[in-house]
Amino acid sequence: MLKISHPARLNAFGFCQILLIFAVASLRVGVACSDQPQLRSEIKNVVLIISDDLKASVLGCYGDLVCRTPHIDALARSGTVFQRAYCQGTWCAPSRQSFMHSRYQNGTGVNLGANFQNQGFYSARVGKIYHMRVPGDIIAGTNGLDLKSTWTERYNSAGQEAHSPGDYACLNLDIFTDELANRQSTKMPHRPFVTVMLDGDGADQPDAKSAAKAIEIINEKSSSNTPFFLAVGLVRPHYPMVAPKKYFDLYPWQSIKPPIQIPNDLADIPPIGRAKSTSQKSGIADFPDNQKRMWAGYYASVTFMDDQVGKIISEIDRLGIRDSTAIVFTSDHGYHLGEHDFWLKSNLHEEVTRVPLIIDAPGYRPGVTSSPVELVDLYPTLSSLAAIKTPEEVEGSDLTPILENPNYRVRETALSINNGYALRGDAWTYIRYTDGAEEFYDMNSDPNQFQNLVNDPKAKDGVAEARAALNTRIQRSALSLKQKKKKKSTN
Numbered sequence: 001m002l003k004i005s006h007p008a009r010l011n012a013f014g015f016c017q018i019l020l021i022f023a024v025a026s027l028r029v030g031v032a033c034s035d036q037p038q039l040r041s042e043i044k045n046v047v048l049i050i051s052d053d054l055k056a057s058v059l060g061c062y063g064d065l066v067c068r069t070p071h072i073d074a075l076a077r078s079g080t081v082f083q084r085a086y087c088q089g090t091w092c093a094p095s096r097q098s099f100m101h102s103r104y105q106n107g108t109g110v111n112l113g114a115n116f117q118n119q120g121f122y123s124a125r126v127g128k129i130y131h132m133r134v135p136g137d138i139i140a141g142t143n144g145l146d147l148k149s150t151w152t153e154r155y156n157s158a159g160q161e162a163h164s165p166g167d168y169a170c171l172n173l174d175i176f177t178d179e180l181a182n183r184q185s186t187k188m189p190h191r192p193f194v195t196v197m198l199d200g201d202g203a204d205q206p207d208a209k210s211a212a213k214a215i216e217i218i219n220e221k222s223s224s225n226t227p228f229f230l231a232v233g234l235v236r237p238h239y240p241m242v243a244p245k246k247y248f249d250l251y252p253w254q255s256i257k258p259p260i261q262i263p264n265d266l267a268d269i270p271p272i273g274r275a276k277s278t279s280q281k282s283g284i285a286d287f288p289d290n291q292k293r294m295w296a297g298y299y300a301s302v303t304f305m306d307d308q309v310g311k312i313i314s315e316i317d318r319l320g321i322r323d324s325t326a327i328v329f330t331s332d333h334g335y336h337l338g339e340h341d342f343w344l345k346s347n348l349h350e351e352v353t354r355v356p357l358i359i360d361a362p363g364y365r366p367g368v369t370s371s372p373v374e375l376v377d378l379y380p381t382l383s384s385l386a387a388i389k390t391p392e393e394v395e396g397s398d399l400t401p402i403l404e405n406p407n408y409r410v411r412e413t414a415l416s417i418n419n420g421y422a423l424r425g426d427a428w429t430y431i432r433y434t435d436g437a438e439e440f441y442d443m444n445s446d447p448n449q450f451q452n453l454v455n456d457p458k459a460k461d462g463v464a465e466a467r468a469a470l471n472t473r474i475q476r477s478a479l480s481l482k483q484k485k486k487k488k489s490t491n
Contacts, residue, residue, distance in 0.1 A: 042323075043362055043385050043386055044228075044324040045221070045222075045227060045228050045230070045321065045325040046116070046229045046328070046382050046385065046386055047214075047218075047316070048232070049234065049328065049329045050128075050232070050233050050329075050330055051234050051236070051302075051329070052092070052128060052134065052233070052236065052331065052332060053092075053237055053239075053331070053335045053345065054302065054305075054331035054335070054355070055331075055352075055354070056085070056331075056355055057351070057354075058302055059076075059356055060072075060073040061356075061358070062083070062356060066251070066299065067299045067302055067303065069303065070306065070310070071309045071310030071313060072309055074313075075313060075358050077366060078366055080358065080359050080367045080368070080369060080403050081367070081369070082371070082373050082402075083368060083369065083370045084354070084370055084414060085354065085356065085357035085374070086353050086372070086374055086415070087099075087332060087333040087334070087352075087355050087375050087416060088375055088416055088417055089332075089416075090333050090345055090347065090416055090417075090418040091333065091346045091418070092134075092332055093131035093145060094417075095332040095375065096145075096332055097130070097131070097145075099112075099332075099376055099379065100113070100130065100150070101379070102376045102377075102395055102396040103376065103394070103395050104376060104395055104417060104479060105479065110391050110393075112150075112382065112383075113150035113231060114147075114149055115383060115388065115389075115390070115391065116229035116386070117150070117151070117152055120227065121228055121386070122153075122221055122228040123150065123151050124153045124154065124228065125146065125151045125233070126154075126155045126157065126213045126230070126232050127157045127206065127233035127234060128233035128235055129150075129231045129233045130144060130147060130150075131145040132233075134235050134238045134239070135162060135186055135191070135240060136187075138157070138159055138235060139161050139186065140158070141156045142156065155210075155213050157213065158206065159204065159206035159242075160204070162185050162240040163183060163185065164198055164204075164205070164242055165178075165199045165200075166178065166196045166197050166198040166200075166245065167245070168196050169194065169195045169196075170184050170190050170193060171194070171195065171284060171287065171290035171293050171297075172284040172287070172290070173193075174286075174287050174290060190282075191240060193239070193282065193284060193294065193343075194240035195240065195241045195242070195248075195293065195294070195296075195297035196240060196241070196243075197244070197300075198245060199245070200244065202243060202244040202304060205242060205304075206235050207235060207308045210232055210308065211234075211308035211309075211311045211312055212311075214230060214312050215315045217230055218312070218316060218319065218321075219315070219319065229386070236301040236302070236304055237298050237301035237302045241297035243303070243304035247300035247301075247303050248297070250299070251295075252296070253293045254292070258292060258295065258338055259337065259338050259339045260448065261341065265341070266340065268439075268452035269340070269439065269452065270435075270438075271437075272419060272420070272433045272434070272437055273347060273349075273419075273420075273433060274342070274347070275336060275340070275344065275347045277343040278341050278342060278343065279291070279338065284343070291338050295338075309329065324362060326359070326360065326385045327359075328357075328360075328378070330355055330357045330358070330375065331355045331356055332355070332375075333345055333353070333355060334350075334351050334354050335351065336351050336352060339351050339448070347418065347419075348419070348420065349422075350429065350443075350447070350449055353422055353424070359381070361400075364403040367403075369406035369407070370426070371402055371408065372412065372424055372425070373411070373414060374396060374414050376394070377396040377399050377410070378396065379394050380397060381398050381399040381400060383398075384400050385400065412425065412469070413469055415470075415473050419433055421470055421473075421479075423466060423469060423470045423473065427443055427444050428440065428466055429441045429443055430463070430467065430469070432470060438463075439452045440454040440463050440466060441453065442459070442462070
């Protein structure tokens with residue numbers, strides 16, 4: 001905001017100039033003033049892009065120096081990067097149900113897409129927004145747990161997944177082949193460790209199809225001047241990690257440095273807090289080189305996904321609607337790739353609970369914020385940006401004040417739920433499981449969560465603070481530690 005120390009010293013012409021500058025700036029920059037509602041009403045379209053199983057730490061804009069994500073990084077430079085964004089569910093189905101309804105558990109009521117639709121927007125889904133089995137529903141081209149009432153129109157993007165022609169690997173079994181027969185697929189236990197270096201350019205892959213369909217919709221609605229909410233669900237880097245060979249070539253596995261491991265790392269992690277998929281249980285512990293190949297496949301899938309994001313954003317720019325379109329990028333949850341010898345998701349450690357979140361909205365300055373936020377905040381935030389009403393039952397908070405001022409806070413902690421709770425504060429993470437077991441980490445000195453300090457006398461005050469903070473969050477949100485029994489899923 002422009003500061004005027006001594007307005008009395010300005011002549012009339014100079015003062016008018018300043019007023020003009022301020023007026024122009026107000027159109028371009030979100031400011032906490034009376035003209036903010038007018039600014040938000042100028043946002044006609046909202047594009048929400050959701051990656052699947054994407055850990056924030058592999059993106060360039062979050063500090064990674066290996067993985068190439070130029071398009072997401074460009075979006076980050078023009079928008080607001082949320083450094084401490086956390087999912088509420090730590091696997092696909094509960095996370096997506098949660099943020100689509102802005103409810104911590106058991107999402108009900110008018111969901112995000114339906115809220116846009118009910119208030120005059122065209123609302124469309126392309127790809128995976130609500131839970132779909134990957135690869136099962138992707139191969140079949142079926143809707144999974146999607147709610148038809150959410151959308152004006154919806155489109156699935158089918159693909160062959162692990163059956164795509166190319167160099168196939170099942171890395172925990174040390175199988176390498178280009179044959180299509182007998183590949184690990186939808187119901188086989190080793191499918192999370194599958195990579196495929198595709199023949200061809202990847203145009204037949206689900207994410208490429210989703211990007212193409214999204215571009216088609218954006219063209220149709222922009223030409224008809226119809227306000228739209230478009231949710232694009234990309235499935236990569238979710239397993240199987242399928243991408244054209246050229247993306248794998250960017251990441252020679254021999255140069256991959258696996259995560260740091262320390263002796264007896266699991267000794268202070270309660271049994272209930274350990275991932276079900278470990279290096280030892282999965283068998284990949286027997287193949288150290290293949291652990292590097294897993295990282296290479298993940299990186300390749302991320303970069304392939306990033307290119308699809310780039311196509312969508314480039315089309316928005318080409319059509320000249322960037323100044324009326326809010327673009328949001330995030331993921332449903334993070335992922336383990338050997339940290340603590342854990343693989344996959346569904347636990348409460350930082351690699352899984354932390355997600356990328358970038359919001360690029362017209363009228364707001366680029367910025368980076370360390371304010372804790374949650375995926376349940378997406379619903380009220382997108383509604384606010386589009387100047388539509390938010391139902392009273394939503395449990396998230398509007399993040400637009402943070403877009404205006406990155407130092408602003410809408411909450412002090414971020415909560416994740418699975419077999420208990422993980423609460424992320426500024427300097428600590430506290431975990432309490434359904435059996436009463438606890439973990440406590442100093443995130444400043446121990447960001448990798450190697451040392452559980454819950455029983456350390458030096459951390460007594462911090463643990464007490466965290467316990468009280470979690471109790472308050474549970475009471476405010478009327479949450480219960482009782483967890484629904486999870487059904488087996490092939491996601």
